[in-house]
Amino acid sequence: MSDIPEISSNSPVITTGKNQLENLLSANQSDLIRFVGRENSTIFFQFLLSLKNVHTRRAYFFDLLHFFKFLRIQKRGRDFKQTTRSDLDHFKEQMLRYGPDGKSMLSPSTVKRKITAVSKFFTFLTRQNIVASNPAQFVERPSIPLEVKSEPMTRDELKLMLSLIPTQTESGALHQALLILMCSTGLRVGEITNLKNGDYLPDPKSATLYARAGKSHIHMKKELSLKCTEAINYYLLLKDTKSLNPNDPLFCGTRGKSESRLEPISAQAIYKMIKSYAKKAGILKNITPHSTRSYFITEGLEHVSIGEMAREVAHTSIIMTNEYDKRRKNNSKKLAESLI
The missing domain is CATH 1.10.150 (DNA polymerase; domain 1)
Incomplete structure (x- = not known):
């Protein structure tokens, strides 16, 4: 070198x-x-x-x-x-x-x-005063169609996936905590892997989680459900006590040949985890980490407005939020067909 x-x-x-x-x-x-x-x-x-x-x-x-x-x-x-x-x-x-x-x-x-x-x-x-200006500032970026290719899971599919997780092991407890957290908060994978122990403030009834939006860098405060709080607390009980420093990753990669105990779980590991449980559950749809975000948005829009949901998931535009809501797209088609 x-x-x-x-x-x-x-x-x-x-x-x-x-x-x-x-x-x-x-x-x-x-x-x-x-x-x-x-x-x-x-x-x-x-x-x-x-x-x-x-x-x-x-x-x-x-x-x-x-x-x-x-x-x-x-x-x-x-x-x-x-x-x-x-x-x-x-x-x-x-x-x-x-x-x-x-x-x-x-x-x-x-x-x-x-x-x-x-x-x-x-x-x-x-x-750094190395160049006078940024030549890329006004370069037109390629247009990208707003489309979410992954499919949301249903409540029954989520319950089935959770039932297949061996929670008696540390890796199983980790998988349970991740799946529940992602589906109940809509956090992106990158936002999950960047979480530190100090971002999680436990409480007997409802914990609080502080995260930074991966794309807009907005600081988010998430009030966690009791089920999510219990899942994270259970994982932390099984987690190696050496990794409980506030600046250490909240979710660590489990033991492996090349993974350090103090390194955050990788995005690839989360992707493989979700694909694995979807396959075990016999789900034929394209279930990915984005499916958990789509699940949260779709289910959440039954209770809040699309504007409130956009703020909850740190979208800068409600157009993107709407792209995740596959159920409402299907309903629009059914509505049109039912009128004639």
């Missing part, structure tokens, strides 16, 4: 992120040297370390690596500090048509994220 900057243990980043970034650097060292270059690597790493979310950091790492590769190959090694809006329009079209490997196109949502990553990188550079 002598060709790339050493990551200081004093960096303002959690240990999980530091270890993750070190692994990324080690696995992609040759591409880093070739496309980013030694002279630019330090500011590149400083930007990545400024990102608090480990999942965002990993995604932006490759997004920016693809951008530097584009500058090296398509723009004949142009210095990133000389990037223009025209360059970024070219980068966008290159990713949409051919992708980073020149062989497979990327989805509009992936390209939109790459442009966002580049824009945030240049915003960071302007704050």
Whole structure:
């Protein structure tokens, strides 16, 4: 690792992120040297370390690596500090048509994220007085249709999935707490994995949970139901006492060959967990973590207005909230058919 900057243990980043970034650097060292270059690597790493979310950091790492590769190959090694809006329009079209490997196109949502990553990188550079302005500021992002592809589960399907969880084990208690929490709060996976012990304030009757919205960064206060409180408290009883520091993850990955006891459960583990119980329950629909959010919104709209629900799930637009409500879409079709 002598060709790339050493990551200081004093960096303002959690240990999980530091270890993750070190692994990324080690696995992609040759591409880093070739496309980013030694002279630019330090500011590149400083930007990545400024990102608090480990999942965002990993995604932006490759997004920016693809951008530097584009500058090296398509723009004949142009210095990133000389990037223009025209360059970024070219980068966008290159990713949409051919992708980073020149062989497979990327989805509009992936390209939109790459442009966002580049824009945030240049915003960071302007704050560091390295460049005068952000050339990505006015680059038009690819349009993405508002559509939620996962399907919501019914109450009976949720009850069946919960009944299949072996709650006598720590991993089972973890799965029960996660499934109940996600279905009763509508929290996103990223919001769940970022929770710390200190965000959870237990109470005999109703606990309170503080979370930060993953996309809008809004701070949310969630009043938990008695059933959800009991599930989390039961999991914490079985959880290793070494991981009860307020700054440690609330939900830790269970024992495994490559998982640390103090690392948060991964988004991939949550995805696999939900898919596994849906399969065991014989549910043929496409049940994913988004299904729990859709369940919460659909069921919740029976009791609150769509505007209140949008605020509850930290949506900036009620249009997105409505996209999650698959039941009401079906009702609209039934209503139309019943009138003639």
